[in-house]
Amino acid sequence: MKSPGHIQVDDELLAKYLSGEASPEEAMAVDDWADASGSNRALFDQAMKLWEQTSPGNTWQLPDKLAVLAAIRKTQKPVKIVSVNRGRWSAAAAVLLLLTAAGFYGLLHKTVAPPAPLWVTRQADKAELHDTLPDHSLVSLNNSAAIKYVSGFAGNTRTVYLTGNGSFDVTSDPGKPFIVNAGDIAIKVLGTVFKVQQDSSAITVAVTSGAVNMYRNSSNLTVKAGETGIYDRHLQQFRMAVADSIAQHGKSFNFTNASLKSIAAELEKAYGITVVFKNKRLETCTMSSAFDNKSIEFIFEVISITLNVQYRIEKDTVYISGSGCN
Known part of the structure; x- marks a missing residue:
């Protein structure tokens, strides 16, 4: 018999469980009953063996549930009745439902990480x-x-x-x-x-x-x-930055297609500096530019960018180097 709100485990329920016809609540009741004691587990295992022995020999055909039920009743003592609270199943089902819903929501709203920058x-x-x-x-x-x-x-x-x-x-x-x-x-x-x-x-x-x-x-x-x-x-x-000794202002220049050698000569006179070419071929490079009240650093910076050369100022000497002109 079943008491209100509980499930009773008996021979018939075991047969339904083994045949796969038990409901989720009934299956949980059988599992709880089998785990409740060593004797219950032994009875469950014997019932499982009977289920396997009753198989007609064809792997695709399931054993007959009624035959298994008869065998259980013939060879075993009556199965001790155990009850499981339906509330426990309802709580477990609710948790499972929430976890499933959360997983499904996460799958739908999964944030795709942006690719790493190259x-x-x-x-x-x-x-x-x-x-x-x-x-x-x-x-x-x-x-x-x-x-x-x-x-x-x-x-x-x-x-x-x-x-x-x-x-x-x-x-x-x-x-x-x-x-x-x-x-x-x-x-x-x-x-x-x-x-x-x-x-x-x-x-x-x-x-x-x-x-x-x-x-x-x-x-x-x-x-x-x-x-x-x-x-x-x-x-x-x-x-x-504060202008140094050779960063003087007040000079104006207008170079038109002038060679770097001639430009250097004028800058030497105007600023009292010495220009040293580490590569003599750079002396023939030409450029056009105008400078009005610019520092010597500014002028050589423009020369460096325009003609693709490098310069270095050490005290009153400017060293110009590079492999060639643009």
Whole structure:
């Protein structure tokens, strides 16, 4: 007999269980009964053996449930009745339903992780490296310098990570700012030509044309054409560079298709400097440009970018090197 809210396990229910006709509640009741004691487990195992022995020999045909029931009643003592609370089954079913629903919801609303960005790295080895970026901006990297950026400049900015020293000629795109991350600071531009130099004490940005904004956290410094901004690593402060002994102003030049040798000669007279060509073939390179009240660093920076040469200033001497002209 069944008591209200409970399921009784008897011979008939065992036969239904073995034949696969038991309901989920009934199957749970049988499982609980079998686990309740060693004697119950022994009776269950014997019933299972009878089920297997009653098989007609064809693997595709199930044993007869009534025959198994008769065998159980003939060979076994009456099965001890056990009851299982329907509330337990209802709670388990509710938990299973919630887990299934949660899994299905998660499958429908699964967030697809965006693909990892593809990084491009360019590094100058023993010689200066000249490269064109995805937006057609130009970059020149000094020996051992390197840049890294996301392929195609994906995103709202054109962000470049610079290690070492390099020069940039940036293509203007007001809707997508160009940002160079150099050491402790960032340099934001829209379209300009500038050079970045880094060492253990400072980060220097010399602007040839246009303007840039050097910034770190809430501190920033705007550097315009002909100016040089400096970030002091130790003080963690920005400042404008002070003109040195050969960075004199008040000179005007207008070179038209002039050779680099003749340009150097005029600059030597005007500034009292000495220009040394490490590669004599560079003396025949020609360019046209006008300079009005510009520092000697500014002038040689323009020469460097225009003719694809390198320069180094040591006291009153300027050394020019490179493999050839553009």
